[in-house]
Amino acid sequence: MSGPTLSDVADAAGVSYATADRVLNNRGNVAQKSIAKVREAVDRLGYVRNVAAANLSRKRVYRLAFLIPSGPNAFFNRLRAHITALAQHLSVDNVTVEIVDVSAFSVEALHDSIGQLTGYDFDGVAIVGLQNDQLEQPLADLRAHGVPIIGLVSDLPVALRSAYIGIDNMVAGRTAARLTGMAHANRTGAIQTFAGALDARDHAERLQGFRDVIAADFPKLSVLDPILTKDDPAVLYDAACTALQTNPSISAIYNVGAGNVGLIKAISEIKDTRPFSVIHELVEHSKQALITGHVDLVIDQRPDVEVSRAFALLRALIDQRDMPPMPALMPTIFVQDNLPADTLNDPMEAQVK
Amino acid sequence: MSGPTLSDVADAAGVSYATADRVLNNRGNVAQKSIAKVREAVDRLGYVRNVAAANLSRKRVYRLAFLIPSGPNAFFNRLRAHITALAQHLSVDNVTVEIVDVSAFSVEALHDSIGQLTGYDFDGVAIVGLQNDQLEQPLADLRAHGVPIIGLVSDLPVALRSAYIGIDNMVAGRTAARLTGMAHANRTGAIQTFAGALDARDHAERLQGFRDVIAADFPKLSVLDPILTKDDPAVLYDAACTALQTNPSISAIYNVGAGNVGLIKAISEIKDTRPFSVIHELVEHSKQALITGHVDLVIDQRPDVEVSRAFALLRALIDQRDMPPMPALMPTIFVQDNLPADTLNDPMEAQVK
DNA sequence: CTCAAAATGATAGACGTATATCAGAAAATG
């Protein structure tokens, strides 16, 4: 029924429990011959360590750290909220979480924060990363301490993390394009795009995916070059107002970045028919914009799913188990009708339910 | 660090471990006064039972049963596949699953199957249900045996199940309507609808949601009365061909039910521009239809998410824990660009073709 | 062959809970 125990393995291998234990927890001082015998017995019997018993015995606690960009960005606040909410429920399983705030998009700050992690001994770390060589040193140090590292939302240098949890931004851009194209119903049009900065990899990828699909499948549409906004609502507001007044042929708007409060404000001030509008990340203000009809679509990366996966993955890595089945994350499309009911900006309120 | 133990609670309550244990596992033969003292101590110390230790001690196995409609329906095959896949990975946690096939949509068959569950002693049961009074008796029996019951995909009589996991079909219909409306870009049009049967609650609800949104927000569109198909691909094929030939004003198609193989075939045979097409449930053939461009949208209820929630929920119910945070399930929109990579194929599917 | 080093076996206590047994105390009954 419930599988073989380590004693069974020891018996089958013809060694003592102590030796089998030495092999499994590689404590050293074991002859190669014995190691082989035990490994063979493990395979033959299909032994899997009873993690519950093991954790009970060694009073295991999973001390996890999440490095999240600080600042007013609503998406990261939502991410933070999901982390704390889930962490509270996982405290039953001896999981403790520390959220480390990192100055947004600063390589230096991230570098230092990762470096400091080595001091406290965390058992696993999830990082909203950057693709930058400067991060290699502290990451390698962390790894050397045997700490599993995963990239979250935005990837780290590939060689130095065990996994990445986040969406494929090219796919996100393609999805946005597909629906924008559909909404034109074979009419002609021009799509004004906005981005925070083009050296932000996710922004560039979304834009690329968007362009690819429009070019391939919607020849009557043209994609206007992105206006760069630094994700600043004020900049976005001004830019959107100007663009809309200057170019009456704009039939759609797509912002690959953040700062949507400004964009929504600009759209809400349009008197006649507004352009078809697509933005990213479902947060309180984008949700409201869907409901009030100022925006048509929100492409979301489901931070709740990402967070829950991050926890599961880190635990699996720490226990050195194999991972549960996890199909690739795909961007989710929200319209005003399939909005989740929960509040997105207030973690405390969400708890109450 | 890791919370108080039951011994701590006993001490705090001024009773013996044995008495504290009697209270927590309500073994009876304990004075009201003692019960109160223990309860108070539990609250005061914030004691939570260490489930891992408890399960270890009592060699707990979670024997779960899933009652799933049998037959060639691709969606339910996919559901089955997700159940077995996840079950395999949960075997580490002593979870065993039995999938009980039930003749599709037959109240009598479901009645009997539920009745038989009482014999084998399962620890928790998930049922793809029907809203029918006849089911109350066997469900009540099961409950009397202390077996948690949840409705999956399609709900059971509300009073007799602990929870329902599935999407709101009204929302699904509304979502379909919103996007169909968008795709008309303010043009006029007529939408031909299809349904398996209108006494199937999910079909009726989807249709209702669809109609509501079109009526409210897209006055230039009309919703044609549904053609009833019994979810039979052959019927659907014939009906779709006839409708499309007879009524050239059809600008869109929406099938709230199954049997899409037939519908897709009919659409693929159209020579000039095909109508905008929306169907439900991402399975291998609907995925292919998206890729080949015979269908524009697939509204999916994410059976993988449903299954994983079902497991988590059943375990929580069995352990009498409180549940992890679970925001309402919302229908997911797939276009050809945000398709999951994994194969949705399954053995049954091959036979149908 | 000798002696240290390396490897192995045997075993015990701990983790927190479940379950059972038995003796003894408190309460209810007449």
Place this chain on the structure above:
DNA sequence: CATTTTCTGATATACGTCTATCATTTTGAG
């Protein structure tokens, strides 16, 4: 008050693993 009934406490064993200790055997080097 005696007697049954109900309740309580004390204690032991088990679950599967980790960790540690100590004695013993095997191996390798000189």
